[in-house]
Amino acid sequence: MRIGILGAGNMAAALGEQWVRAGHEVIVSGRDPGKTAALAATLGARAGTWQEAAAFGEVAVVAVLAGAVPAVIAQTGDALRGKPVIDVTNDVGPHGFRPVAREIARLSGGHVVKAFNLCHVDVWRMTPPVFGGRPLAVPLCGDDPGALALARELAADLGCTPMDGGGLGRAELLEATAAFMIGLWAGGADAQAVLPPLARSGAHPAA
Template sequence: MRIGILGAGNMAEALGASWARAGHEVMVSGRDPGRTAARAARAGARAGTFREAAGFGEAAVVAVLADAVPAVLGQAREALRGKPVIDVTNDVGPHGVRPVAGEIARLSGGHVVKAFNLCHVDVWRSTPPVFGGRPLAVPYCGDDPDALALTRELAADLGCTPVHGGGLDRAALLEATAAFVIGLWFAGADAQAVLPPLAQSGAHRSAPAPAEST
């Protein structure tokens, strides 16, 4: 699969390198050609502009700072229209959390899936990310069946377990989850320990999971 990553930062390099090792063709992109070329070389990827990466990929990944999203998508919009677009960003700060996935859907015209936003970049450098013998679960939210299937594939290629979290209308909950657990981690708490195992969760086994289009 060809993957165009909008961004040339740590997330772009870490995810891009892992997908390149899994056999995908990857292009990373950024404003600074020299920096972008260096990141691409370390990731085993190609380097290009935002517009080139958007056009190169069968899927595009938005991995820029949230404040840069409008400008970056302004350069890449035409190449993203109708394409699977995976949003890995978070906008978390003193102001709280600002939802980004809906904005990306509106600005790109693509089929947006929110995913890969809960973990520090070093987790995505793991090959694979397995903790206590259990592969990392990657929740994702989106509406388009093809974009969802592609996201599942890319999560599995990282050695992770994809977990469908509902439609794109639930992406804001996933973004808020990132803000909450990041706050716990920075306070020194083990955020993973706040939830019981499934068997002790009290969930009814007959309760339906979030619907996923097929």
């Protein structure tokens, strides 16, 4: 698969490395050409402009700071229109959080899937991310079946289990979940412990 990554930071590096290892063709793009070229050389990928990365990919991945999203997408022209776009960003801070996925959909005209936003970048560097013998699950929120299929494939290539999170309208819930959990982790809590196992969830009563 051809993947155009908008971004040359830690998330772009971690995910890009895994996808190159899985045999995908990757272009990375960033605001600093030198840094972008260095990252591409490290990954075994190619470097390009925002527009080149957006146009190259069968799927594009938005991995820039949330505040930079409008300016970056503006530089892609129409290259993202009608294309699968995976949004891995979080806009989290003292203010709480700001939804990003539907903004990306509106600005780009692409078929956006929210994914890969619940974990620290070091998790995406794991090969594979397995905890207690259980592969990490990756919730996906999106409306387009084709875009969701590609996102599932990319999650599986990381050794993760894709999980249906509902339509793009539910992406804001996923973004809010990230903000809430990040706050717990920052306070030193084992945030994973807040949820019971499926059998005790109430949706599937124990036998």
